[in-house]
Amino acid sequence: MKDTLIELISKISSGCMGEDEIARVADEAAQAYADPAAFLAANPDINYDESFPIPLGEWVVVGSLPETVLFQADTYMDLFEQIVQSFGPDVAFNIKPRQLAKVEPLVALNRIQIQLGSMNKEMGGYVLMDFSQPLDDELQAVLVYGCDEARVLELAATAGIHAAPSLNAMRAKG
Structure with missing residues (x-):
């Protein structure tokens, strides 16, 4: 999943995000997809709950994109x-x-x-x-x-x- 997310974020960011930032976002999102409960426990400052209409991993991707991308x-x-x-x-x-x-x-x-x-x-x-x-x-x-x-x-x-x-x-x- 992480490799897919790295390529996806790279293509939608069109050079507006650095490789390190893309890798960090992809890694966090992959963790959030794999084990949402553990990710939320490790990141208590995250403002997400099950009422959101998208999975936590997707929410991490979307929330991490700068306003020059999203x-x-x-x-x-x-x-x-x-x-x-x-x-x-x-x-x-x-x-x-x-x-x-x-x-x-x-x-x-x-x-x-x-x-x-x-x-x-x-x-x-x-x-x-x-x-x-x-x-x-x-x-x-x-x-x-x-x-x-x-x-x-x-x-x-x-x-x-x-x-x-x-x-x-x-x-x-x-």
Whole structure:
């Protein structure tokens, strides 16, 4: 499980997390998956209980991702604002978050995906991917390189963590 988690976290963090940090998170999450009671006993400061809709190991992964990797928001405008900020001021975007304020969610998500797909062409662009189950926000997503999309879906499935390309998931719901 640890190797799966290391590869998964490496691919969704796209260079925003160091190898040591990734290995630490994967190790803790693997322990939490293997023996939740022992993990909670060894980490009494962890704020988790059985009422959470995701397993403890998944909760450790999600809770350990920095805000430059895991984007959480209630609107696509706010989600896109976080994405823009994660790239920093040197990266230009063709659309502005406020342009998403008054459009339908599917239109907003499509615009975001078109913008992200046009970036970093040598890696196949970026794919906005729903990740895990949102606990406090309506939307929870990560960015993955287009060339890594299939592998990320495979790794997430192996780890038992929900992952789906956001645009495809919304179209399937619609």
